[in-house]
Each structure stands twice: as C-alpha cells, then as structure tokens.
Amino acid sequence: MRYFCNVVFNMSSEELEHIYFQYNKRVYNTVLSYVQNIEDAEEITQDVFLEVYRSSENFKGESSLSTWIYRIAINKCLDFIKYKNRKKRFAVISQLFDAQSGELVHDKADFFHPGVKIENKEKSAILFKAIHKLPKNQKNAFILSQLEGLSYAEISEVMQNSIPSVESLLFRAKQNLRKQLGKWYKE
C-alpha cells in the first residue's frame, strides 16, 4: 500500500505509463461495457488516466489503487451517459427523426463486444441493450461482477456499499434484466 502511495504521489509521466499498462485493459473493458461504443470508450479511457495523473495527490492509499481507478472510470462513464441522455432528450424535443425509418437519429445501435464468442454475438448484444436500461447502481454491480469478474468484497469497496447490499443489487439487476428480456422475446 505504501509503495502505491509513493508511486502515485507527484506522478511523473513514466509512472503514469507504468500504471496505464497495468490497468488499461480493465479500465477500457469497464468503460466499454457502460458506453457500448468503441470510439467513446477510447476517449473516456484516455480521460480516466488523465484524471489519475492530475488528481494523484488525492489518492491517500485508503483503498487499493485499482479500486480508486475503477471509481474514477465509473464516475466518468456515468457523467458521459448523463450527457448523452441530455443530448437525446434535446433530439426528441427537436424531433430529429430519420426521414425513411422514422426512428430517432440518436437511437442506440446494437453493440457487439469484440471479446464475445461468435456464437453469442447476437444474444450478448440483446443483453447489453438490457444492461443499458438498468438503474445506475444495479448496472454498476452487474458490470463489475459479470463482466469484470470482481468479487463481492471488491465491488462493495468500489461502490462504497456493504456486501449484502451488493448481493441484493445483483439479485435485482438479474431480475430486471429477465423482465426486460421478456419484452424483446420473439416467438
């Protein structure tokens, strides 16, 4: 823990490089699960590491470095989603509909995660669409558990919640996802 404190305080670009290559995959994958778009995920990943560099002095070593980085990543994603939703609302007001299909121009396209098995591509795209509709906390718990493979203890540390509340969030997330999927089932 002390080592991390020393590394992060008054960070140099070399130290950031070390941290970047240690955590870039985890950050990128988490961000990708939230924003479900490769270009946006790259931009936010870049922002996350810039924030790590800029606010390194704020890291007190009370939690692990990975927990701190995960928190920054999740906050950046939620801010980005809020910003996107605002833009979407504006689009609805301005009635920006596609002339041919009549659909919203800013409507969410299917997301195909590059790491999903080919046979699961279609189904995972549906699941990503359902995840997108989950409430914030349930989404956090589900992504960190199912996609990042974090333990309940790690998730509770990142979300600053107790382990039982993480368990309950995950249970409700799965229930809500099944409910949402039911609406999209085609006979």
Next chain:
Amino acid sequence: MKSKKDYWKDEVMQSFEGIQQAVPDYSLWIKLENQLKQEPFQIKMVSKLKVWAAAASIIFLLGINIFVLAQNNSNKINKSEILIEAYQLNTNSEIQIP
C-alpha cells in the same frame, strides 16, 4: 416446466460466458502521452476543508479587528466624558456674560 421464453432468457443471460477482454489500441497510449506533453502544469487540487478553514480564519481575523476598533472608539468617548464631569466643564458653545 420451463417455457421456450425462459430457455431463451437463460441463453441470453449466459451469453457473456467465455468473454475475452477487449484490448485497447496502442495508439491510445500515444494520444495520452501527447496530451500529457500539452499539459502546461499539473493542476493541484485543494481540498474543500482547506478552503473552508481559510475562509473561517479570514472571517475570524476581520471580526477581531472590528471588535478592537469598536472598543477603542467607545474608550475615547468614555475618557472625554470623565474629564468633562471631573472639571465640570461647560460643553455649551455659547459664552455666558455675567
């Protein structure tokens, strides 16, 4: 017994099984490195506690100064009143001719 719909839901819920981590392009690091070079200085964050502590000390110092000034003024008035009373001075500006 499970319906077709339930089986389909199970399959969708399990579609993340065996998912591989996506790897960000190396160019992302190059972009980040370039952005770091453009940073003119490292932004230092000041905690809210420090800001409030500074504001409180300024208010405290201002308060003390105002209190001391007010005390001095009232002392001056008191001294002149004591002198007038002790020597029975006439504070009336009109000259009385006997």
